[in-house]
Amino acid sequence: VQLQASGGGLVQAGRSLTLSCAASGRSFSMYAEGWFRQAPGKEREFVAGISRSGSTTEYEESVKGRFTISRDNVKNTVYLQMNSLKPEDTAVYYCAARMTSSRYSIVFAANQYTDWGQGTLVTVSS
Numbered sequence: 001v002q003l004q005a006s007g008g009g010l011v012q013a014g015r016s017l018t019l020s021c022a023a024s025g026r027s028f029s030m031y032a033e034g035w036f037r038q039a040p041g042k043e044r045e046f047v048a049g050i051s052r053s054g055s056t057t058e059y060e061e062s063v064k065g066r067f068t069i070s071r072d073n074v075k076n077t078v079y080l081q082m083n084s085l086k087p088e089d090t091a092v093y094y095c096a097a098r099m100t101s102s103r104y105s106i107v108f109a110a111n112q113y114t115d116w117g118q119g120t121l122v123t124v125s126s
Contacts, residue, residue: 001025001115005095008120011085019080021095021117028076029053031115032100032107035069035080037091037122044094046108048080053103062088085124092119 007019034049048069049058057069068081078095096113
């Protein structure tokens with residue numbers, strides 16, 4: 001599956017932003033999806049994941065309660081709603097996909113994902 005991330009930009013701290021990741025190709029509903037981010041000089045880290053069915057979600061600790069991952073299997077799109085943004089959320093955000101046999105599995109490790117979007121830059125000013 002091919003992924004196209006969008007929605008990044010410059011935003012003030014405390015504001016909100018929604019990222020989208022549009023998938024092309026068949027069988028999008030067979031893929032678990034994840035969002036990762038990479039800040040300058042840091043390793044890529046898991047931000048949020050969602051199962052094929054959308055019924056299971058997981059979040060990195062620092063974004064719990066502020067970010068929400070969701071998906072629309074009709075539109076072949078996964079979203080990351082980001083509220084109460086902080087300067088430390090500044091990073092390039094990537095979406096990723098991996099086909100899973102379970103409808104409820106979350107994939108946490110970056111090296112387990114098979115398909116990646118190109119990344120979208122989020123900059124949060126203080």
